[in-house]
Amino acid sequence: xxxxxxxxxxxxxxxxxxxxxxxxxxxxxxxxxxxxxxxxxxxxxxxxxxxxxxxxxxxxxxxxxxxxxxxxxxxxxxxxxxxxxxxxxxxxxxxxxxxxxxxxxxxxxxxxxxxxxxxxxxxxxxxxxxxxxxxxxxxxxxxxxxxxxxxxxxxxxxxxxxxxxxxxxxxxxxxxxxxxxxxxxxxxxxxxxxxxxxxxxxxxxxxxxxxxxxxxxxxxxxxxxxxxxxxxxxxxxxxxxxxxxxxxxxxxxxxxxxxxxxxxxxxxxxxxxxxxxxxxxxxxxxxxxxxxxxxxxxxxxxxxxxxxxxxxxxxxxxxxxxxxxxxxxxxxxxxxxxxxxxxxxxxxxxxxxxxxxxxxxxxxxxxxxxxxxxxxxxxxxxxxxxxxxxxxxxxxxxxxxxxxxxxxxxxxxxxxxxxxxxxxxxxxxxxxxxxxxxxxxxxxxxxxxxxxxxxxxxxxxxxxxxxxxxxxxxxxxxxxxxxxxxxxxxxxxxxxxxxxxxxxxxxxxxxxxxxxxxxxxxxxxxxxxxxxxxxxxxxxxxxxxxxxxxxxxx
Amino acid sequence: xxxxxxxxxxxxxxxxxxxxxxxxxxxxxxxxxxxxxxxxxxxxxxxxxxxxxxxxxxxxxxxxxxxxxxxxxxxxxxxxxxxxxxxxxxxxxxxxxxxxxxxxxxxxxxxxxxxxxxxxxxxxxxxxxxxxxxxxxxxxxxxxxxxxxxxxxxxxxxxxxxxxxx
Numbered sequence: 001x002x003x004x005x006x007x008x009x010x011x012x013x014x015x016x017x018x019x020x021x022x023x024x025x026x027x028x029x030x031x032x033x034x035x036x037x038x039x040x041x042x043x044x045x046x047x048x049x050x051x052x053x054x055x056x057x058x059x060x061x062x063x064x065x066x067x068x069x070x071x072x073x074x075x076x077x078x079x080x081x082x083x084x085x086x087x088x089x090x091x092x093x094x095x096x097x098x099x100x101x102x103x104x105x106x107x108x109x110x111x112x113x114x115x116x117x118x119x120x121x122x123x124x125x126x127x128x129x130x131x132x133x134x135x136x137x138x139x140x141x142x143x144x145x146x147x148x149x150x151x152x153x154x155x156x157x158x159x160x161x162x163x164x165x166x167x168x169x170x171x172x173x174x175x176x177x178x179x180x181x182x183x184x185x186x187x188x189x190x191x192x193x194x195x196x197x198x199x200x201x202x203x204x205x206x207x208x209x210x211x212x213x214x215x216x217x218x219x220x221x222x223x224x225x226x227x228x229x230x231x232x233x234x235x236x237x238x239x240x241x242x243x244x245x246x247x248x249x250x251x252x253x254x255x256x257x258x259x260x261x262x263x264x265x266x267x268x269x270x271x272x273x274x275x276x277x278x279x280x281x282x283x284x285x286x287x288x289x290x291x292x293x294x295x296x297x298x299x300x301x302x303x304x305x306x307x308x309x310x311x312x313x314x315x316x317x318x319x320x321x322x323x324x325x326x327x328x329x330x331x332x333x334x335x336x337x338x339x340x341x342x343x344x345x346x347x348x349x350x351x352x353x354x355x356x357x358x359x360x361x362x363x364x365x366x367x368x369x370x371x372x373x374x375x376x377x378x379x380x381x382x383x384x385x386x387x388x389x390x391x392x393x394x395x396x397x398x399x400x401x402x403x404x405x406x407x408x409x410x411x412x413x414x415x416x417x418x419x420x421x422x423x424x425x426x427x428x429x430x431x432x433x434x435x436x437x438x439x440x441x442x443x444x445x446x447x448x449x450x451x452x453x454x455x456x457x458x459x460x461x462x463x464x465x466x467x468x469x470x471x472x473x474x475x476x477x478x479x480x481x482x483x484x485x486x487x488x489x490x491x492x493x494x495x496x497x498x499x500x501x502x503x504x505x506x507x508x509x510x511x512x513x514x515x516x517x518x519x520x521x522x523x524x525x526x527x528x529x530x531x532x533x534x535x536x537x538x539x540x541x542x543x544x545x546x547x548x549x550x551x552x553x554x
Numbered sequence: 555x556x557x558x559x560x561x562x563x564x565x566x567x568x569x570x571x572x573x574x575x576x577x578x579x580x581x582x583x584x585x586x587x588x589x590x591x592x593x594x595x596x597x598x599x600x601x602x603x604x605x606x607x608x609x610x611x612x613x614x615x616x617x618x619x620x621x622x623x624x625x626x627x628x629x630x631x632x633x634x635x636x637x638x639x640x641x642x643x644x645x646x647x648x649x650x651x652x653x654x655x656x657x658x659x660x661x662x663x664x665x666x667x668x669x670x671x672x673x674x675x676x677x678x679x680x681x682x683x684x685x686x687x688x689x690x691x692x693x694x695x696x697x698x699x700x701x702x703x704x705x706x707x708x709x710x711x712x713x714x715x716x717x718x719x720x
Contacts, residue, residue: 063629071629071630075628083589085589231571232567241574
């Protein structure tokens, strides 16, 4: 058996040379100093391949057109088994790729491995870094939610400001002014058709050069015998790759990647934020207002990239031990401090509303409920109904299942029962509920909407800020004058889609002094507590702009 | 002695490399298979489609009824025209057949002269009960889940008939 196997191998090798090539690759001589500090390149290649796999799998269920892109991604996230996992792997894989590529560069930089004769290896590496960032930039638009749309509006505007080339680049990307189908398919084309083969070619060339010049030795290596790449260094690389994979997988499972509202070019309330690895540039722009803007958007990044590419020619000294490269350590430290403080400043200055976005990556059944019923979810939680009742197979079985309650009971019965359970059902162990009568109305209205299909999503996926906002809405009886989701009166304007008409600040100011902003308004001023003001504003901006859209989109 | 330690260590390295790559490719592979092959969860319950009034339908005279129905196609919900060949038995029971031949999916029609369904593509012939009489069709005609309420024919899912050779 074994003899036949080796005969087949021999035959194949004689015809293709694969086995010899693999053997040559694995038994490459590497310097004695090789070890754990050289794992990042291998991890980067592994992550690239994982991105290619998860990207292709996502593409199997993704329609690259505005609108459809969003709906198909929602379909992947809410209806396909492991769809959320695939997107998680692709999303966090992208972030991890940036981290690993930067660590790889830092290692090469600190060890001085870019020096003669490895200048071209380094320069191609810099191009690969830029390609990695280009994936991030083009992929950011593809979910086609508000974040993606507005983020890309900013990006194309910045590209437009590049001296000389800017307008041409912007035209190439299909983006002058607003972003539409043309920009979208060009970003998609770059992301899946152009960037991958270019990256693969450059990775292949990069690895070829590493092999051609050998792994960079450190001073003193020439006194020691060389080692073989296989199996020790392969083992080390594998351990590192495995750790990276484990971290990636856990993140993909545990950290939910949100999906915002469908891109809405008329939404004037949206504040775009870039992905975390571009936040430092975003913050840099904020520090350079007016005519200085171009310094932050083009000049400084351009200089940084040029310096990186030319690094092997700027530093032409002899190889020295890594522990004696004080200047290099200083440079890395300085860059890290600069990047870190800019990023931290951007994170700290993130407005609260940007954090309280509706997550459309899960079911959004709550959107179809009027505020009264959403507030009922709050009372349901506050009264801990679940500690005695079952809802869609979860909770305790002391009391009856509530998911089907609308089939047996009506609101009047429920409210009587809330007030005095034992009078309605003698012998029951349910205690009376201490809620005001409007709150009881809310709770019963919510319970009547429960079905086995929507129960879990309503109780688990309704964002807390939405419930809080709906409770404020209830408390101040906004429904007496306004309409939400088709419920309420038309004395005042309907509140769905307020984000298309007003900014957040306008709405907040309007609560305090309606007549100042809308002369002739009969709306009375409201003195909310700061928490109430935040809650109600967040809630109003989270309402579906047009209920029929969300119904059609399931 | 040193060679023994070297060999043991070498075998450990190689074993670990194979094991860890096995875990990585296994996890990714299983995830990919689950993602590709498990059907999407349907959030929309099955709906009954009104295919029209069947009170005036003559017994043993199949007619093709057309109706609009919504169909979930991936992330889209489409409203499209569907059809069924509807047969009322002498006793008044109504059966609705899917409009495609079970051979290769061509549209068949009712031949009232010979009292049979004929597929023009490869001459499959079905009886009025949908059973295969002759031709390459591998199984009887597919049937819709059907019920009659207030004279209206309501159609549910199309059930693929059991495969049995004619």
